[in-house]
């Protein structure tokens with residue numbers, strides 16, 4: 026096992042930031058810690074890094090008990106949101122920094138730096154200074170610097186958080202490819218569900234210092250364990266189980282609240298025994314999809330997300346009468362939804 030966290034807790038004053046968390050990260054895998062701000066993701070990462078000591082519990086790295094090891098002893102690579110490259114050193118010198126202080130053979134250091142420059146696709150830019158790079162390029166250099174010393178574990182805390190949306194998207198695809206090449210056990214903190222889905226083998230969904238669910242991106246999306254997970258991984262409509270929409274559908278509405286994703290709403294122009302009547306109260310065109318607000322006249326409205334194709338086929342207009350059925354939905358016991 027690459028990383029094992031066993032019943033770890035960490036309190037700051039009265040605040041329990043990490044609440045009895047246990048987690049296993051397989052060797053060579055890339056795991057995302059996903060959750061809202063304040064859910065304890067960074068604190069958990071800092072416990073793994075050795076930047077904080079747990080109040081209780083244990084941290085194992087590649088099988089050994091590292092709970093009381095120093096940061097240096099843990100052989101970890103880090104990258105944080107705000108790139109901390111050395112401004113007065115070139116890209117090459119930044120990447121080679123950790124190798125130089127280990128007094129590595131100069132030729133070997135150069136060869137390793139060349140290899141890393143190639144890996145981060147910045148081969149021609151080795152002699153530039155950080156100020157001559159874009160934000161995305163700087164984060165790639167930070168990643169190369171972290172990888173230079175061949176860490177057993179790589180910890181990334183919102184590494185693309187400070188970059189604009191387009192660069193973020195490019196970099197996460199790049200990170201996934203890079204990971205497929207180097208296979209270093211990696212934990213990646215993000216509050217962006219799309220980023221977590223795209224990059225990781227497994228997602229650990231955190232809320233209030235606890236783990237709500239661990240699963241592959243498909244598992245947490247298709248089989249969310251709790252209402253929190255379902256509403257954090259993509260948008261949802263929350264409806265009472267006695268809503269008109271569920272009266273003729275085959276959806277399990279055993280518990281008082283039903284969670285329905287906008288993509289799981291089917292709209293028809295003709296009614297049948299499985300549909301409920303509704304009125305289109307609003308249409309929002311987003312280019313790649315159309316969002317329709319549907320009013321059931323029983324006090325409930327929902328959002329439906331349609332592909333352009335579906336929308337064009339239905340030829341929907343505002344105020345149009347339509348017939349609606351849920352394709353999939355989940356109801357959770359009230360204790361979980363509180």
Ligand SMILES: Nc1ncnc2c1ncn2[C@@H]1O[C@H](COP(=O)(O)OP(=O)(O)OP(=O)(O)O)[C@@H](O)[C@H]1O
Nearest residue numbers: 037040042060061062063064065066067068069216
């Ligand atoms: N050194 C500290 N001293 C006091 N409180 C802290 C400390 N570090 C974290 N906390 C608190 O612990 C809680 C969890 O913080 P943490 O940074 O782990 O959350 P997060 O999920 O990473 O959030 P974000 O995405 O905003 O960074 C927060 O309420 C934070 O204020």
